[in-house]
Amino acid sequence: MSNPPVPPAGGSCRGSHSATLRAHMRQVEPSDRGYRPRQPRHGAVAAYRGPVSEMTDERTGWLSRDDLELARERLPMVYVDAIPVRVDARGEVISLGLLLRAMPDGSISRAPVSGRVLYGERIRDALMRHLEKDLGSMALPQVPASPQPFTVVEYFPDPEVSGFFDPRQHAVSLAFVVPVHGDCMPSTSALDLVWMTPDEVASDDVALEMTGGQDRLLRLALAHVGVLP
Amino acid sequence: MSNPPVPPAGGSCRGSHSATLRAHMRQVEPSDRGYRPRQPRHGAVAAYRGPVSEMTDERTGWLSRDDLELARERLPMVYVDAIPVRVDARGEVISLGLLLRAMPDGSISRAPVSGRVLYGERIRDALMRHLEKDLGSMALPQVPASPQPFTVVEYFPDPEVSGFFDPRQHAVSLAFVVPVHGDCMPSTSALDLVWMTPDEVASDDVALEMTGGQDRLLRLALAHVGVLP
Amino acid sequence: MSNPPVPPAGGSCRGSHSATLRAHMRQVEPSDRGYRPRQPRHGAVAAYRGPVSEMTDERTGWLSRDDLELARERLPMVYVDAIPVRVDARGEVISLGLLLRAMPDGSISRAPVSGRVLYGERIRDALMRHLEKDLGSMALPQVPASPQPFTVVEYFPDPEVSGFFDPRQHAVSLAFVVPVHGDCMPSTSALDLVWMTPDEVASDDVALEMTGGQDRLLRLALAHVGVLP
Amino acid sequence: MSNPPVPPAGGSCRGSHSATLRAHMRQVEPSDRGYRPRQPRHGAVAAYRGPVSEMTDERTGWLSRDDLELARERLPMVYVDAIPVRVDARGEVISLGLLLRAMPDGSISRAPVSGRVLYGERIRDALMRHLEKDLGSMALPQVPASPQPFTVVEYFPDPEVSGFFDPRQHAVSLAFVVPVHGDCMPSTSALDLVWMTPDEVASDDVALEMTGGQDRLLRLALAHVGVLP
Known part of the structure; x- marks a missing residue:
């Protein structure tokens, strides 16, 4: 029975999303977020040990955090963005998965799966690694057969350059559904x-819960799979 | 564990392909093929009741065979080509499925899944219908989430026009992996x-077992998924 | 000097678009539109001899109008949609061209270039023919090198099926920027x-001036070229 | 008349390609190539001051050569590959441009336009910069409107990983026609x-004149534009 079982409305991946977001906002506000003045670059990230993707990368030891910081000021980083979707039996997208996570800009926001490609790592392996890290080991993601991303997102420390914003770095991200x-x-x-x-x-409400231009990335994904309203 | 179980080498979908092809060639040659002189357009198709996709279309009753013949001389037909593939856990293509079937040109050839889109039918539904018809109801095909074909194949009755050839008609086919x-x-x-x-x-031997330019279509598919040798 | 000269704001292709639309609406309302009761399928099209694309197709003589009507009730038609764009020197889209035309549903609406692929005609030639017919012979359109459309639009006589609507027919349209x-x-x-x-x-105002779901097609095009707001 | 003027057979961009290659091979062999024993990483590149793309990058001062060397051992680099093509009036590819250049592996090989994306640089600007650097300022390249590359090439220092090889680095390259x-x-x-x-x-002869898997990249490009033989 491997055909896409649509997750039950009340399943573990689900819930009243705005209620959930508000609950989490409360949980981290105000105390935790108040402790970040001396960490101009990614304080929120440092404050929440668990949920930050960079932690995992660091543990793999390809690059020390200091070296990474240095490189980030000099070179574009290679990233992948993955939009998890549920499809019906004919492959049509019926829902999209959004994480709730601490973002580089210090906010708690909705976001797709996203992360760095490591030295020596294949794009496919980076996708699998970040999907497993964020969705768990039982998610059974089906990375597309083609290496062609549906778009390339250029994140810059200056939000004016492309509309996609990452305060830490210039990242070139290959985006896949x-x-x-x-x-x-x-x-x-x-x-x-x-x-x-x-x-x-695609609603304005949900767009407001995303940062760095990722609401736009999600509309590009909706368009690519033909379900942009 | 629903991740792509690679079919066992000796499974029901498999076999020594050149031996199989030769066996089938013997089976239909020469007597059957000799009885086709008065059916200039698609005699072989008429001779083999079973394996011809048009049969199924006809039964659905959208268009009588005569009307279809007439329309085929006046309008381009909408088709889909589907290249069935096995992928590994990271989504990379490891093998491609080729049918052995009676072709419009009267030959018995290797071919991808291919067929007409009916009036009122969605592209996705046409893909599912032809995949099920050719691979059986347990194949669990994963039609891509995006409606964008990897290429569009233009088949013409004149093999010189595009290199893709169908003696029966001008067909515009949306191709998917x-x-x-x-x-x-x-x-x-x-x-x-x-x-x-x-x-x-991609080998020359297998290319020789295909007709109508479909060896080229398969190389385009291999390129699209990044595994063209 | 063949790099994209952006059309001057007051050039022949331009004008205050809402003023223009209103002027044309007046021009055809209400008398002309009142004469259409006995032409349930595409009366408006018949009423305005000039602006209707089918006229041109008919003149080429591939299919009589009666035969075309008949085929349209039985077979999906092959179409192309072309979104004309102006790009800057780096290839980024800065503006999109929208025609004002009599539509199959009887309205005068904004629309991209769109038309049927004829029997025996290559997709590229159909694109060039419709672009030249709608934009004139000096437009110098640059049809993309790849035959891969950015999306496939499925128009149905029932607006509920796909959200793309054509009262005359089921059309499968390959869309290109x-x-x-x-x-x-x-x-x-x-x-x-x-x-x-x-x-x-992408604004709501302009969306209201389009019919048949083509406002959505234009948002898909904006997404494909990375400039969807 | 800005439509693609096909370059005259004897024009400045052209010549008997095998003769040209052989002439250049003679020119640099054997003496120049013999002086490279102490430059294990990219000796040939150092030997030919002119033709090496890294020179230009270095001059822009984003990163010193030493820092770049260090980063190259720790992080994947972002690259672009551009396949210059001549198209006919309908957009179909009729010829492809191949440079002759000193490659990272020390060979003199045929190659597409290729180069690094700098910190803070848009993909489009990197494409324009490298195209202008390699083809001159009068080439008038038409970078595609869509940011979607036709494929992503993963170059590794180990030729076994992906089949694409760069002895200097792990590079992730966005490829465009x-x-x-x-x-x-x-x-x-x-x-x-x-x-x-x-x-x-697509011929074997020309494939032999390329290195690092770029013959395969060119076949992927041919497939994408539908002209793979």
């Missing part, structure tokens, strides 16, 4: 995961 | 199904 | 042509 | 430029 057929359980790096319909994802 | 995760059992319309590696598919 | 570098002069089949920025095209 | 309408004049970084038909580019 990834059907997910198994059970998702947001793991180390995310506070929560919700599934939304294309209409919800 | 479709990962297949279940058990395949070539059903009504195909004599056999074999799985080949990208290297085998 | 086409940079245009020359001088445009809406010719036989369009009342006017205006160039709009991506923001204008 | 770029129509060129003006006059080309290989400038600082290339020894020569030849235009070849799709058949020539």
Whole structure:
């Protein structure tokens, strides 16, 4: 029975998304967020040991955090963005997965799966690693057969350059839509995961819960799969 | 564990492909093929009731065979081509499925899944219908989330126009690579199904077993998924 | 000096678009539109001899109008949609061209270049023919090198099926973004042509001036070229 | 008349390609190549001051050569590959441009336009910079409107990983097909430029004149534009 079982409305990956977001906002506000004045670059990231993707990268030891900081000021970083989707039996997208996580800009925001490609790592392996890290090991993501991303996102420290913003770095991110057929359980790096319909994802309300231009990235993904409202 | 179980080498979808092809060639040669002089357009198709995709279309009753013949001389037909593939856990293509079937030009050839889009039918539904018809109902094909074909094939009655040839008609075919995760059992319309590696598919030997330019279509598919040798 | 000369704001392809639309609406309302009761399928089209693309197709004689009507009730038609764009020297889209024309549903609406692929005609030639017919012979359209459309639009007589609507027929349309570098002069089949920025095209106001779901097609095009707001 | 003027057979961008290659091979062999024992990483590159793309990057001062060396051992680099093509009036590719240049592996090989994306630089600007550097300022390249590359090439120092090889680094390269309408004049970084038909580019002879898997990259490009033989 491997065909996409649509997650039950009340399943572990789901919930009233605005309620969830508000709960988490409360949870981290105000005390935690108040402790960040001396960490201009990514304080929030440092404050929340668990949910930050860089932690995992660091542990793999390809680059010390200091070296990474240095390189980030000099070179564009290679990233992948993966939009997890549920599809029906004919492959049409019926819902999109958004994580709730601490973002580089210090906010707690909705976001797709995203992370760095390591030295020596294949794009496919980076996608699998970040998907597993964020959705758990039972998510069974189906990374597309083609290496062609549906778009390339250019994140800059200056939000004016491209509209995509990352205060830490210039990142060039290959973006993929990834059907997910198994059970998702947001793991180390995310506070929560919700599934939304294309209409919800494209709504102004949800756009406001995203940062760095990722609401726009999600509309590009909706367009690519033909379900942009 | 629903991740793509690679079909066992000796499974129902497999076999020594050149042996199989030769066996089938013997089976239909020479007597059957000798009885076709008064059917200039698609005699072989008429001779083999089973394996011809048009049969199924006809039964659905959208268009009588005579009307279809008439329209085929006046309008381009809408088709889909689907290349069934097996992928590994990271989504990379490891083998491609080729049917053995009676072709419009009267030959018995290797071919991808291919067929007409009916009036009122969505592209996705046409893909699912032809995949199920050719691979059986347990194949669990994963039609891509995006409606964008990897290429568009223009078949003409004159082989010189585009290099893609169909003696019956001008067909505009949307081509997709479709990962297949279940058990395949070539059903009504195909004599056999074999799985080949990208290297085998791109080889001159296998190209010679295809007609109408479909060897080239398969190389385009290999290129799209990044495994063209 | 063949690099994209952005059309001057007051050039022949331009004008205050809402003023133009209103002027044309007046011009055809209400008398002309009142004469259409006995032409349920495409009365408006018949009423306005000039601006309707089918006229041109008919003249080429591939299919009589009666036969075409008959085929349209039985077979999906092959179409192309072309979104004309102006690009800057780096290839980024800065404006999109929208025609003003009599539509199959009887309205006068903004629309991209769109038309049927004829029997025996290559997709590229159909694109060039419709672009030249609608933008004039000096437009110098640059049809993309790849035959891969950015999306496939499925128009149905029932607006519920896909959200794309054509009262005359089921049409499968290959959609392309086409940079245009020359001088445009809406010719036989369009009342006017205006160039709009991506923001204008994506606005609710302009969406209301389109029919058949083509406002959505334009947002898909904006997404494909990375300039969806 | 800005539509793609096909370069005259004997024009400045052209010549008997095998003769040209042999002439250049003689020119640098054997003496120059013998002076490289103490430059294990990219000796040939150091030997030929002119034709090496890294020179230009270095001059821009984003990163000293030493720092770049260090980063190259720790992080994947962001690259662009651009395949210059001549297209006919309908946009179909009729020839592809190949540079003759000193490669990172020390060979003199045929190669597409290729180079690093700098910190803070847009992909489009990197493409324009490298195209201008290699083809001259009058080439008038038409970078595609969509940011979506036709494929992503992963170059590794180990040729076994992906089949794409760069002894200096792990590079992730976004590959684009770029129509060129003006006059080309290989400038600082290339020894020569030849235009070849799709058949020539796909031939075994020409494949042997390329290194690092770029013969395969060119076949992927041919497939993407539908002219792979």
